[in-house]
Amino acid sequence: MENIYDVVVIGAGNGGLSAAATAAKNGLKTLLVEQHNLPGGFATSFRRGRFEFEPSLHELCDLGPEENPGDIRKLLERLDVKIEWVPVPEAYRVITTNEGEDNLDVTMPFGVDAFVDKMEEYVPGSRPSMEKFMTLCQNIMDALAYIGKSAGKADSKVLMKEHPNFLKCGGYSVNQVLKAIKMPKKAQRILSAYWCYFGVDGEMLNFAIYGAMVYKYLTRGAYIPKNRSHELSAAMDRRIRELGGDIWYNTRAEKIIMENQKVTGVITDHGVIKCSHVIACCSPNAVFGEMMEKDDVPEKQTRMVNARKFGGRGFVVYLGLNKSAEEIGLTDYSYFIYESLDTVKEVARAKDFNSHPIQATVCLNAANPECSPEGTCIMSFTTFYSEDVWGNIGADEYVEKKREVALNMIRDFEKNVGVSLIPYIEEIEIATPVTMARYTLNPQGTMYAYECSGWDTMLARLMMLEDDQIVSGIRFAGGYGPRIYGYSSTYLNGEMTAKLTIADRRENAK
Ligand SMILES: Cc1cc2nc3c(=O)[nH]c(=O)nc-3n(C[C@H](O)[C@H](O)[C@H](O)COP(=O)(O)OP(=O)(O)OC[C@H]3O[C@@H](n4cnc5c(N)ncnc54)[C@H](O)[C@@H]3O)c2cc1C
Known part of the structure; x- marks a missing residue:
């Protein structure tokens, strides 16, 4: 029997799961192929003796409580995926081991007011700049919501009129903005403690992205699945099948077949699948460097891959x-x-x-x-x-x-x-x-896909979504997608990529 699908999703990481669920929900004949025997990629669990370990997730950003749902709770509701969640009790405890004024041991709470109050306790006089920071974060969140909705076509006039603070600080680094709002050095440093979730220093880390993440954590808290992230990946798997999608485990995508610069299929170690669209939840290095013939890869894409740095x-x-x-x-x-x-x-x-x-x-x-x-x-x-x-x-x-x-x-x-x-x-x-x-299969074992810093930030990627589609029929979900890495970002990448693929199909049908 011939295997014919509208879309083949390569990789059942978070991005691949939400892309496959969204595509299937919207009526696309969808196949998800995963080289491993389980869904989730990093979002999984493993057992040793009497313990079941969580391999990756420390805290999921932007789920939010039922009464103040964040983007991820809304996404899971749209997909009708239900699991049990437990809240994370505090924002973080940060300890620095150097002697002298740098030596710290502070515990910061969730909640904007509680966070600002606690900072004032640790750093008297920090309140005005902390309040300024929170206002800027709110402005950034509004602007990002607008940019997200505009699908790569944000209108500069709207940005200038309605989101001036975003334009003022969105292009600067965390350190530049915190200094400009005259935040005391010690408060800047305590506030920067989440930097390791990006793996990028405050000179290179984009303020808009950092501010948005901190603000989401503070306003909506953080959560983890009660039964490790495998519970969420398994729930996604069930939902994809209920929605009519197919999943093949132990199946590795090896080649993408192109004819006249268009996708016509995927070769796997379990046979050939015909399809017109691929959503790749794996690295562009693998897609362009291993799965496609050199002549089918546009030079621009090769340059882009070579210019990026692994996280x-x-x-x-x-x-x-x-x-x-x-x-x-x-x-x-x-x-x-x-x-x-x-x-x-x-x-x-x-x-x-x-x-x-x-x-x-x-x-x-x-x-x-x-x-x-x-x-x-x-x-x-x-x-x-x-x-x-x-x-x-x-x-x-x-x-x-x-x-x-x-x-x-x-x-x-x-x-x-x-x-x-x-x-x-x-x-x-x-x-x-x-x-x-x-x-x-992430190259060099990167947990953060491509580093989000300098010219290659989430904002730049979201603003050039059109360019993403340089090879007709291939889009990237997962950590290499426009919304970058992390649990919430990869789920959102997956949904967005599936919606863009649906729009591509409509465009092709005209
Ligand atoms: C230790 C650790 C801690 C972390 N903590 C957090 C945290 O607290 N909060 C947070 O938000 N994020 C955290 N992250 C980051 C987060 O886990 C990742 O950003 C996210 O899970 C990546 O999802 P993804 O969709 O990119 O897919 P991945 O998880 O990278 O999965 C890709 C999948 O594709 C499959 N695949 C690849 N190539 C092929 C192929 N050719 N054919 C078939 N299948 C293929 C792979 O087998 C894999 O299952 C952490 C990561 C690690 C490692």
Whole structure:
């Protein structure tokens, strides 16, 4: 039997799942192919002994509570995908280990007023600039909503008239804007603690994107699925099938067939599929560099791929501990441990191995007490590398190196939080960028797709959506898409890409 579909989605990461669900819901004959035997990509779970670990998600931005729904809750409602959520208790605790004025240990709450009040406690006199920051963030959110709706055709007159603050600060970096609004240095640094979620320093990180994320966290809080992110990926899988879509697991897309510069099919290791559209939830490097014939790839696209830089490559230590969080003394959910809050210095440290890697560490039980058997708890310690340092580690050094990094991170945590972990380790697993590359096929194990900085920010990508369609019939969902990486962004990328594909089909039919 011939396999004929309207659209083939390559990769069941978050972006691929929401793209496939949206396409199927809108009547497209949809096939999702995934090389692994499970949905989700990074959004999954794994078991060791009596523990089920969350491999990636620390906090989902923009779900929001039922009474103040964010874009992701609305998206899941549109797709009719339901799961159980638990709220994350506080915004973050940030600890810096350098001696002197840089030395900090602060815990920041969710809620705009609570956050501003807490900052005033830690940094007296910060209130006026913090209030200015919050107003700018609200202005940016309004402007981004307008740009999102305009599908790459934002009218500069509307932007000038209705969103002047966005134009004033949207093109600047986080550091430039915080300095311009005269925020005290210490407050700037505390406020920048989320920088590691982008893997980009405050000089390069676009203010509009950072401000929008911080504001969403503060106004809507953060959430995690009760049963790890696999619960959400599995719910998406069910919904795609209910909507009439097909999913083939253990199936790898190998080639995209083009005729007269148009997509006509996809070759997989399970046969050929005819289709006129591809939504790729995988890297443009793979699509243009491996899946297409050189002559079919426009020069502009090759230049674009070569000009972009991969984002941070992830490294995670997962611990199942045979004592409860309370017994160990873990009072918080989310801990950032840096040497200093000078983001430029911290990113420079992430370029190579060092004995005190930056860390974003989570104790899952602090948000979700039932996530592990009574008297136990689960922790994960994440760091990232802004260069491909693991690519230079030979097979003979690999095991030793990953143990060394893991031990440094656990010991740093013990020392700086003042708790003991090593005697209570029942299960330990370590994922390096090599693990992540093998598991998700992301080049160099990048957890952040292409770095969102300098000229290649989310705004620039959203403003040139038209250009995205340089190869007729191929669009990118997932972390490489216009709305960049992260859970909420990839789900939104998937939906947007499916809608654009539907519009492409209408255009082609004219
Ligand atoms: C340790 C860690 C912590 C993180 N924490 C957070 C967080 O707290 N909050 C947040 O918002 N984000 C977080 N992220 C980032 C987030 O997980 C990713 O941005 C997001 O999951 C990427 O989704 P994606 O749609 O790009 O697909 P991916 O997860 O990259 O999945 C791609 C899928 O495509 C499949 N595939 C690739 N090529 C092919 C092919 N040729 N044929 C078939 N299948 C193919 C792969 O097998 C994979 O399943 C974290 C990431 C990591 C690693």
